Amino acid sequence: MTTVSARRTTGPTPAQVAQVRAFNRFYTNVIGVLHGMYLDLPYTVTEGRVLFEIARGGTADVTWLRQSLDIDAGYLSRVLRHFEADGLVTRHRSATDARRQEIRLTDAGRSAAAELDARAVGQIGALLGDVDCAPLLDAMRVITESLGGTAQGSPVPDLASTERVVTLRPLAIGDLGWILQRHGTLYAAEFGWDATFEVFCAQIIAEYPALRDRNPGRAEGWIAEVDGVPAGSVCCVPDDDSPDSDNRARLRLLLVEPWARGLGLGGRLVDRCLNFAREAGYADIVLLTYDQLAAARRVYQAAGFHLDAEHPEEAFGQLMNGQTWARAL
Numbered sequence: 001m002t003t004v005s006a007r008r009t010t011g012p013t014p015a016q017v018a019q020v021r022a023f024n025r026f027y028t029n030v031i032g033v034l035h036g037m038y039l040d041l042p043y044t045v046t047e048g049r050v051l052f053e054i055a056r057g058g059t060a061d062v063t064w065l066r067q068s069l070d071i072d073a074g075y076l077s078r079v080l081r082h083f084e085a086d087g088l089v090t091r092h093r094s095a096t097d098a099r100r101q102e103i104r105l106t107d108a109g110r111s112a113a114a115e116l117d118a119r120a121v122g123q124i125g126a127l128l129g130d131v132d133c134a135p136l137l138d139a140m141r142v143i144t145e146s147l148g149g150t151a152q153g154s155p156v157p158d159l160a161s162t163e164r165v166v167t168l169r170p171l172a173i174g175d176l177g178w179i180l181q182r183h184g185t186l187y188a189a190e191f192g193w194d195a196t197f198e199v200f201c202a203q204i205i206a207e208y209p210a211l212r213d214r215n216p217g218r219a220e221g222w223i224a225e226v227d228g229v230p231a232g233s234v235c236c237v238p239d240d241d242s243p244d245s246d247n248r249a250r251l252r253l254l255l256v257e258p259w260a261r262g263l264g265l266g267g268r269l270v271d272r273c274l275n276f277a278r279e280a281g282y283a284d285i286v287l288l289t290y291d292q293l294a295a296a297r298r299v300y301q302a303a304g305f306h307l308d309a310e311h312p313e314e315a316f317g318q319l320m321n322g323q324t325w326a327r328a329l
């Protein structure tokens with residue numbers, strides 16, 4: 001099996017670095033980051049972000065705040081003391097680990113966070129008032145996907161977004177091509193799988209229309225969208241590898257984009273697949289995966305799948321264990 005090595009660039013040119021810096025200067029001016037206080041409230045940008053993150057859950061662990069925001073421990077401590085002095089938060093020892101400290105908002109803190117959020121929504125709403133949002137959001141998605149793996153921490157919503165709009169919809173024109181491209185790209189980037197994996201996915205995708213047409217009401221696929229942007233996929237088809245394909249379904253092509261992880265998309269996609277399989281009259285369902293895919297395995301286990309068979313395999317330029325997982329419906 002041929003191993004394909006991804007070509008790497010030698011790094012950005014000085015002109016490219018200068019262009020990114022120019023954009024940073026432009027955007028920080030646009031949203032007023034250089035002002036002494038953010039959104040005309042008595043908080044710096046950092047203080048506003050800390051307050052927002054506490055407000056998202058009502059309670060926040062200090063260690064989690066420091067790690068998720070990549071903020072100096074001493075600086076975070078000063079911010080929290082400021083909030084305590086203003087009556088916005090209280091500190092408590094964790095009920096499960098006395099070594100850890102939790103921060104909780106007071107009524108005044110919740111009110112301040114709500115005001116901050118409302119002003120951020122108003123600011124961004126005004127900014128986008130006369131803008132074609134679709135290409136702008138596409139560009140933001142590209143930036144998030146490109147830099148999410150290299151920046152400190154994980155991408156998280158900004159102050160203007162307290163909730164993400166998550167929807168699941170059936171496959172539409174163009175979705176099969178998107179599924180193939182994202183599978184090939186992501187698995188190469190995250191696991192080093194070679195081009196044969198893309199060929200493998202292409203064969204599965206090529207089979208899908210015929211399976212759907214031969215089995216009306218018993219084959220379907222879905223795209224998960226976050227804020228209108230494709231973020232995941234899954235398909236449910238008859239298990240043609242089984243002599244009992246009338247009663248056995250197969251889950252295929254589960255994927256969740258890195259920037260959309262943490263929103264429960266994997267579980268929702270698998271649940272949708274299971275519900276469809278039950279409604280279509282299948283008795284059980286199986287899937288193929290590999291031991292490298294630990295995050296997917298946790299989703300399958302949470303959905304009630306159990307490991308049915310496992311064997312060592314050389315696949316996609318890797319030595320790993322192929323696994324069959326199954327569950328009754």
